[in-house]
Amino acid sequence: MKQEIMTIVSQKKLAPRIFQMTLTGKLVDEMEKPGQFIHIKVPRADLLLRRPISINQINKEAQTCTIIYRIEGDGTKVFSELKAGDLLDVMGPLGNGFDVDCLTAGQKAYVIGGGIGIPPMYELSKQLKQKGIEVVHFLGFASKEVAYFQEEFMALGDTRFATDDGSFGVEGNVGNLLVSAIEKERPDAVYACGANGMLKMIAHVFSDNPNVFLSLEQRMACGMGACYACVCHVPDDESGTSSVKVCDEGPIFRASEVVL
Ligand code: FES
Incomplete structure (x- = not known):
């Protein structure tokens, strides 16, 4: 994981509140696995927490990556107002993929x-x-x-x-x-990302398949495994104290590894 000031190449609205942004920078050289995310600083002094956003596309030749995000609050609203040529402080790639x-x-x-x-x-x-x-x-x-x-x-x-x-x-x-x-x-593997209810249903429907990979959408703060804001419980934990950190050990887990 590295940190860099990346440059916005383009930004376009795909649907109400949903935007696609393409960024360029050396950080793209580090991006390999699908399902990883980047952690972006909001360019507004009063918004301190970075926003985790999954990588939608990696283009090594053009040294660009694309993200798609939905306006959920002040931070993502600020992102949506940025233009080509603007700069963003980005950490990543984060997560296991x-x-x-x-x-x-x-x-x-x-x-x-x-x-x-x-x-x-x-x-x-x-x-x-x-x-x-x-x-x-x-x-x-x-x-x-x-x-x-x-x-x-x-x-x-x-x-x-x-x-x-x-x-x-x-x-x-x-x-x-x-x-x-x-x-x-019956598929040989199942990959899913979405709301918890959908992931639960998928884990149930494909409970006999060992290759079910779920990307968990969890609230995050540090994004680096330091604050425990994103923990998820693990199965067969009698003490109720064992957990995994979604940002650091995930966000992708086999369905058998987590309690949804
Ligand atoms: Fe801080 Fe995951 S967001 S540990």
């Missing part, structure tokens, strides 16, 4: 994302496809209005959509899509 080495060419992976958990699944899917793995995407949004990156995922493989209000794809959550998919086939 998804394990793509458990699969070999010809195997099948389910890549599942919900809402603002979808961005890191794009770099993951790209890397899986480069390894010759067949990817099937299951993407869930609140509505068509806040959907984004549909075509990018469709270009990588079979992509199925669900929306809470039924305005695009199947009505309901991604669980509805999975139920019909697993009647016909």
Whole structure:
């Protein structure tokens, strides 16, 4: 993990409150694994905590990385007002990243994302496809209005959509899509990022698969394993005191490693 002042190359709005920002800097040389995140200082003196944002794409040749974020408060609102050429203080890459080495060419992976958990699944899917793995995407949004990156995922493989209000794809959550998919086939690995309820459902549906990797969305402060703001409990912990730090030991865990 390193720290650098990166330069914004571009910023665009993808959907209401959702923005895509591309950054350039030497830090990109350190970025390898999908599912890692960067920790960005908000360029406003009264906002002290950095904001953790997952990496959506890594482009080594152009020495750029892309993030997609949603305005959730003052910090991300400040990010959304920045322009090409502005500078950001960035630490990273942080986190362990998804394990793509458990699969070999010809195997099948389910890549599942919900809402603002979808961005890191794009770099993951790209890397899986480069390894010759067949990817099937299951993407869930609140509505068509806040959907984004549909075509990018469709270009990588079979992509199925669900929306809470039924305005695009199947009505309901991604669980509805999975139920019909697993009647016909079982994937060799499952990768997911999204709200806790969705991850819980996935852990349950694929409880017989050892290769279920979940990216946990946990509130963070330091982002470096120092403050314990992001702990998650582990299974079979009789004392109730054992935990893992999502920022440092995660954010990705096998479903069997954490209590959701
Ligand atoms: Fe401080 Fe994880 S955010 S330990």
